[in-house]
Every structure is written in structure tokens, then in C-alpha cells.
Amino acid sequence: MRKPKQNIFKNNYKFTDSLILNDETFYDYIQRFKRIALSIFEWVNLPSSMNEQWLEYSLYYDGMATLLKDEKYGYINTRCSSNGNINIYGLPTSFNCYSFDYRTDRRLYTGLLENISEDRRKYLEDKQCIxxxxxxxxxxxxGSMELFAYRLYLAQRTADVNIMAQRTPVMVIVDEKQRLLMENLYNQYNGNQPFIFGDSKQLDNDKLRAINTGAPYIADKVMDYKKEIWNEALTYLGINNIMVDKKERLVSDEANSNNELINLNLQSFLAPRKLACKQFNEKFGLTGTDKEISVRVRSDLHNIIKNEESIIKDYVKENPELLESGVAQNG
Structure with a gap:
């Protein structure tokens, strides 16, 4: 018989609440990043039987997905796992394509001219996937988003604790019998409620001590660090993060270098998706037709990237002293 686990938090419900807040903060950042990542790309002309949301969801969590034609459903997209050998380009030769209540084994379409008979080729065409x-x-x-979310969670909770320390920069030491009493009093204090207590029999002054923790205010520095982590995450996703609150960021060379990094990160996600579209159109004879599928960066994000230069110029016009100081340079 297993020994029942002890509730180590039964005498400290405030600690239990902090654990919940820690988890919620971390989960909140993960969800924010996921919503951003799933909204970057727009698939154009996908057949109505396909689902763009499920496709991006599969790529976000699995790193790969498959496009195929099924006898029952028509054109569909699924999650997948490799289950074959490796071809000359280091890719699996076949995949287990699956979804809810669906599974099929498909051979990878590569466009390679394999030395097989025409009948065999026709059979494989019906059993291939993109x-x-x-x-x-x-x-x-x-995986990367969870790492960024973890760093943001640490920064945010550190700032929260530091701000709370400014409200109550003392540590109170009381007898264990008076602990619940002081917790109830502090609950009113933390809830921004004034409290008055006048029972000298319950509050023993001889056993009550307060120690000043002297916690320095560092929340502003922590929030600056948090912004850097957030901007690094957006750069990783290929999203322009314009920062005009600091003069140093208006230097043209730095802006151009950052834009190049953002573009390369974006292309690392976009190029493989474009290749899949090209292969899908080739395999199913859609190239050059009005049914040809494609993928692109969503127009709103594209406009933000293109308008960065004008935004910086407008900021410089409103702050002409930057030109005089030589910090900002005209493009």
C-alpha cells in the first residue's frame, strides 16, 4: 500500500498561490508566442478540403507536415512521422501520415527519376505525399518559444516580487501562535485596505519583531531586460521589432544589420514552405493554373517591415536634435 503524500503547503496557502501565478505567467507567454507564430504565414489557394490552421499547428509542434491526396477526403494535410530509409538528399523515403481517426503510409515525393516501370510509377504517384x-x-x-517564454516568466515574476517588496520592505517575526493573525492583517494591507487592530492580549509586543529587508528597486532594469528577450524572440520569428525609445537604435547601420537578420530568420521558415508548394503544384499538375497554391507572409506584417524606414524618418522629424547630434543618419 502506497503511503499517502503529505500536503507540504497546508500551512502556507500564500506559497500555493505563488506557484499558480508562476505557472499562469509562463503559460501566458507560451500562448502569446504561439498565436504570433501561427499567424505569420498565409497559404493561398489551398483546396477547401485542406486546413491552414492545422497545417501551421503541425509545423509549430512537429516541425513537419504532409500534403497528399486521399481517395475518401481528397486533398488533405496531416501530421507525420518518418518511417522509411534515407534518400540521397538525407530525407526519409516514406512517412506515416496521421491525424484524428486517420492514418496512411505514403512515399515521399521528390521528383527524382527512379529506375522503375511505368505501372510502378503510376502506383507510387497515388501513394506519395509532399x-x-x-x-x-x-x-x-x-521548443525555442518555450525557452523565450521561460526567460520572460523569470523576468516578469522577478519584477512582480521586487515591486511587492517596495510595498512591504519588512520581514515580520512573530510567535507561531500569532502567525495566522498577522497573515490576515497583511492580507488587508496587500489588498490596499486600511486595517486597525487594538487587542493587546492577542498581539504580544515582546514577541513581535520587524526586520527591514532593504530591497532595492530593480524592476525598471528587469523590464528593460524583458524587452530585450521579447525583441530577440520576435527577431527569431522573422518579425520586425521597431524600437525608437532609444536613440542608439536609430543608427542606420544597426537598423540595416538587424533587418538583414530578421529577413534571414523569416526566410528560414518561408523557403521550405515555398518548396512544398512548388512540389505540390508539380505533382498534381497545378503549375501555371488558377488553382496553383502558394504561401506568403501576411500582408499586414509585410507592410510593417516595408514602412519601418518611414517610421524612423517621422520620428527624426519630430526630434530634429538627433540630426544635430549625428546619432541619426539619413537613408
């Missing part, structure tokens, strides 16, 4: 890669390494996005 591989969609999240990036050239077929790595999911979620």
Missing part, C-alpha cells in the same frame, strides 16, 4: 518542413532542419518552433 513534405512540408518548418525549417530545413525540420525542427518545431515550440
Amino acid at each position: 513534405l512540408v518542413q518548418n525549417n530545413w532542419d525540420r525542427m518545431p518552433t515550440c
Whole structure:
């Protein structure tokens, strides 16, 4: 018989609440990143039987997905796992394509001219799938986003604790019998409620001590660090993060260098998706037709990237002293 676990938090419900808040903060950042990542790309002309949301979801969590034609459903997209040998380009030769209540084994379409008979070729064409890669390494996005979310969670909770320390920069030491009493009093204090207590029999002054923790205010520095982590995450996703609150960021060379890095990160996600579209159109004879599928960066994001230069110029016009100081340079 297993020994029942002890509730180590039974005498400290405030600690239990902090654990819940820690988890919620971390989960909140993960969800924010996921919503951003799933909204970057727009698939154009996908057949109505396909689902763009499920496709990007599969790429986000699995790093790869498949496009195929099924006898029952028509054109569909599924999650997948490799289950074959490796071809000359280091790609699996076949995949287990699956979804809810669906599974099929498909051979990878590569366009290679294999030395097989025409009948065999026709048979394979009906059993092939197109591989969609999240990036050239077929790595999911979620792992990196969880790391960024963890760093943001640490920064945010550190700032929360530091701000709370400014409200109550003391540590109170009381007898264990008076602990619940002081917790109830502090609950009113933390809830921004004034409290008055006048029972000298319950509050023993001889056993009550307060120690000043002297916690320095560092929340502003922590929030600056948090912004840097957030911007690094957006750069990783290929999203322009314009920062005009600091003069140093208006230097043209730095802006151009950052834009190049953002573009390369974006292309690392976009190029494999474009290749999948090209192969899908080739295999099913859609190239050059009005049914040809494609993928692109969503127009709103594209406009933001293109308008960055004008935004910086407008900021410089409103702050002409930057030109005089030589910090900003005209493009």
C-alpha cells in the first residue's frame, strides 16, 4: 500500500498561490508566442478540403507536415512521422501520415527519376505525399518559444516580487501562535485596505519583531531586460521589432544589420514552405493554373517591415536634435 503524500503547503496557502501565478505567467507567454507564430504565414489557394490552421499547428509542434491526396477526403494535410530509409538528399523515403481517426503510409515525393516501370510509377504517384518542413532542419518552433517564454516568466515574476517588496520592505517575526493573525492583517494591507487592530492580549509586543529587508528597486532594469528577450524572440520569428525609445537604435547601420537578420530568420521558415508548394503544384499538375497554391507572409506584417524606414524618418522629424547630434543618419 502506497503511503499517502503529505500536503507540504497546508500551512502556507500564500506559497500555493505563488506557484499558480508562476505557472499562469509562463503559460501566458507560451500562448502569446504561439498565436504570433501561427499567424505569420498565409497559404493561398489551398483546396477547401485542406486546413491552414492545422497545417501551421503541425509545423509549430512537429516541425513537419504532409500534403497528399486521399481517395475518401481528397486533398488533405496531416501530421507525420518518418518511417522509411534515407534518400540521397538525407530525407526519409516514406512517412506515416496521421491525424484524428486517420492514418496512411505514403512515399515521399521528390521528383527524382527512379529506375522503375511505368505501372510502378503510376502506383507510387497515388501513394506519395509532399513534405512540408518548418525549417530545413525540420525542427518545431515550440521548443525555442518555450525557452523565450521561460526567460520572460523569470523576468516578469522577478519584477512582480521586487515591486511587492517596495510595498512591504519588512520581514515580520512573530510567535507561531500569532502567525495566522498577522497573515490576515497583511492580507488587508496587500489588498490596499486600511486595517486597525487594538487587542493587546492577542498581539504580544515582546514577541513581535520587524526586520527591514532593504530591497532595492530593480524592476525598471528587469523590464528593460524583458524587452530585450521579447525583441530577440520576435527577431527569431522573422518579425520586425521597431524600437525608437532609444536613440542608439536609430543608427542606420544597426537598423540595416538587424533587418538583414530578421529577413534571414523569416526566410528560414518561408523557403521550405515555398518548396512544398512548388512540389505540390508539380505533382498534381497545378503549375501555371488558377488553382496553383502558394504561401506568403501576411500582408499586414509585410507592410510593417516595408514602412519601418518611414517610421524612423517621422520620428527624426519630430526630434530634429538627433540630426544635430549625428546619432541619426539619413537613408
